[in-house]
Amino acid sequence: MIWIPAILAIVLVGWFVLTYNALVRLRNQFRNAWHQIDVQLKRRYDLIPNLVEVVKDYMSYEQETLTRVIEARGAAISARGAAEQGKAENALTESLKSLFAVVERYPELKANQNVASLQEELTATENKISFARQFYNDSVMTYNNKIQSLPSNLIASVFDFSPAEYFEVGEESRAVPKADLR
Amino acid sequence: MICPGCGTANHPDAAYCNLCQKSFLPAGVSRFAGEATGGSPGPAAPLLRPAPMLSFYEAASRNVRMSRLLFLALFATFLAVGGGIGSAYGNVGYGVALALILYAILASTAYFTGSSLVLSIHGAREADPAIHRKLRNVVEEMSIASGIPMPRVYVMESRGMNAFAAGRRPEEALVAVTTGLLERVTREELQGVIAHEMAHIKSRDTLYNICAAVLVGSIALLADMFLRGAPFRGRGRSGGGGRGNAAFLVLGVFLAILAPIAAKILQMSISRQREYHADAVGAQFTRNPLGLASALRKISQTGADVPGENRGTQHLFIVNPLRHFGDDASALLSTHPSTALRIQRLNAMAGIAPATFGS
Numbered sequence: 001m002i003w004i005p006a007i008l009a010i011v012l013v014g015w016f017v018l019t020y021n022a023l024v025r026l027r028n029q030f031r032n033a034w035h036q037i038d039v040q041l042k043r044r045y046d047l048i049p050n051l052v053e054v055v056k057d058y059m060s061y062e063q064e065t066l067t068r069v070i071e072a073r074g075a076a077i078s079a080r081g082a083a084e085q086g087k088a089e090n091a092l093t094e095s096l097k098s099l100f101a102v103v104e105r106y107p108e109l110k111a112n113q114n115v116a117s118l119q120e121e122l123t124a125t126e127n128k129i130s131f132a133r134q135f136y137n138d139s140v141m142t143y144n145n146k147i148q149s150l151p152s153n154l155i156a157s158v159f160d161f162s163p164a165e166y167f168e169v170g171e172e173s174r175a176v177p178k179a180d181l182r
Numbered sequence: 183m184i185c186p187g188c189g190t191a192n193h194p195d196a197a198y199c200n201l202c203q204k205s206f207l208p209a210g211v212s213r214f215a216g217e218a219t220g221g222s223p224g225p226a227a228p229l230l231r232p233a234p235m236l237s238f239y240e241a242a243s244r245n246v247r248m249s250r251l252l253f254l255a256l257f258a259t260f261l262a263v264g265g266g267i268g269s270a271y272g273n274v275g276y277g278v279a280l281a282l283i284l285y286a287i288l289a290s291t292a293y294f295t296g297s298s299l300v301l302s303i304h305g306a307r308e309a310d311p312a313i314h315r316k317l318r319n320v321v322e323e324m325s326i327a328s329g330i331p332m333p334r335v336y337v338m339e340s341r342g343m344n345a346f347a348a349g350r351r352p353e354e355a356l357v358a359v360t361t362g363l364l365e366r367v368t369r370e371e372l373q374g375v376i377a378h379e380m381a382h383i384k385s386r387d388t389l390y391n392i393c394a395a396v397l398v399g400s401i402a403l404l405a406d407m408f409l410r411g412a413p414f415r416g417r418g419r420s421g422g423g424g425r426g427n428a429a430f431l432v433l434g435v436f437l438a439i440l441a442p443i444a445a446k447i448l449q450m451s452i453s454r455q456r457e458y459h460a461d462a463v464g465a466q467f468t469r470n471p472l473g474l475a476s477a478l479r480k481i482s483q484t485g486a487d488v489p490g491e492n493r494g495t496q497h498l499f500i501v502n503p504l505r506h507f508g509d510d511a512s513a514l515l516s517t518h519p520s521t522a523l524r525i526q527r528l529n530a531m532a533g534i535a536p537a538t539f540g541s
Contacts, residue, residue, distance in 0.1 A: 036326065120315060121315075123319075123369075124319035124320075127323045128322065128323050128326050131323050131326045132326050134327055134469065135326060135327055135329050138329075138466075139329070
C-alpha cells in the first residue's frame, strides 16, 4: 500500500503550490493597485494647468479660486509621506469642486467646448482616483482574508505574508463638506 | 435617514439600517400596507415574494452558489443521459465516454468561434474616442474599479436602450451599448450599466454560457441519436453483452424525451442567476446599486430594441431585447429575470424595502 502515502504527498504538494501562488498573486495585485492610484493622481496634476489656462480669461473676478487650485496642486505634488499627501490631495479635490461651482455661474464658460471636455476629463479622473482607491481596498480585503483564514494562513505565516493596510480618508474629509458660496 | 442605533446615514427611503441591520419601522407594520389596497398595483403586481434584503457581497456569493448548483445539475443530467443510453445497450461506460467525446468536440467548436460574429450581427462599430469620450471614460473607470483590463468599446446605432458584453477571457473582452442608451442615461446610470457588463466579463459569463449551451446541445443530440437508435444498435449487439433490457429501454426512451426539456429549463435558470449575479457584482464596483436600478427603469419605459435582435444572442444583453417589462418573472424558459424583480433586488442592496403586495 505504498500508493496511499504517495497520493497524499502529491495532494499536499499540489495544495502548497496553489496556495503559495495565490498568495503571491494577491500580494502583487494590491501592490499594483496602490501604484494605479498614483497614476491617476499624476493625470490630475497634468490636467489642471490646461483647465486653468482655458478658464482664466473668463474669470477675471475669480482669481482667488484659481490661485487656490494652483496652490493646492503645487502642495499635492510636493507633499511627502502618506498622511501629508492624503491631506493635500483632499484639499486639491475641494478646490476643484469650488472651481466647478464657479464655472456653473458663467453661462459662456459652460457653453465653451474646451471647458466642457476638460470638465468631463477631470470628473472622470476624480472618479478614477476614487475607484482606484476602492479597488486597492478591495484587493487588501481579499488578501487579508486569504492570509488570515484557514488553511492558507499556515503557509502565509511561514513565508511571512503580513497583513496589508487599508487606504483611509482622514477625519477632516469624512466630515460633510460645507458649501462655499462666496 | 440616520440610524438611531449606530448613527449611520442611510437612504431616505431605507426601511432598515445598512450597517447594523436595525429596522426603522415599528414592529409588525409594513409601510407599504396602504399601497397594497389602494390604486392599481401596476406591472409589479405578480411579485408575491419580496426580494431578500442582502448586501452585494452576500447577494453575489449566494448567486455563485446557486449557479454552481444548477450547473452541476445540468452536468449530472448530461452524464445520466450518456449513461442511460449506454445501459440500454449494455455498457454504461461506453455511453458516458461517447457523451464526453461529443461534448469535447462541440465545446471546442463553440469556444473558437470568436465574438466578431456577435458584433457584425448587431451592427456594432468601435466607439470613436472623440465623440464617445464620456462612454470611454466610464468604461475605464469601471475597469479600474473591477481590476480587469480595459475592454474594447463598441456602439450600436439604435433608438432602443441596451448593452452587451462578450469575450471568453477578460483580456479579449468587449462591451457594446446602443446610441439610444447613451442619449438617455445620466453618468451615474451609465456607470451602473457598464459595471453590470464588466461583472459579466470578470465572472467569465460568456464561457459559462458557452458551456451550458453546449451541454444542452449535446443532451439534445444524444437524445435524438438514442431515439433514432441507428448508431448504437449494431455496435451494442456485436459487443456481446448487448442484451437490450426492455425495462431499461422504456426508461431510456422516457429519459430521452424529458432530458432535453429539463436541460433547457436548467440552462435558462443558470442564465437568470448570472444576471442577478452581474447586478450584485456591478453594485460592488460602483458601490451604488441605485444607478443600475434607475437605468433599468428607464430601459423598461423606453424599450430595449437593438438592430438584428434574434433568439441566438438575446441572452447576452443587459435587458432581453425580445421580452417586455411586464412578462412573468417565473417564466421557466426566459433568459433574464423580470426587470421589475431585478430593480427590487438592487433596491434591497441599497437598503430600500421592496413593496409587498398582498400578504
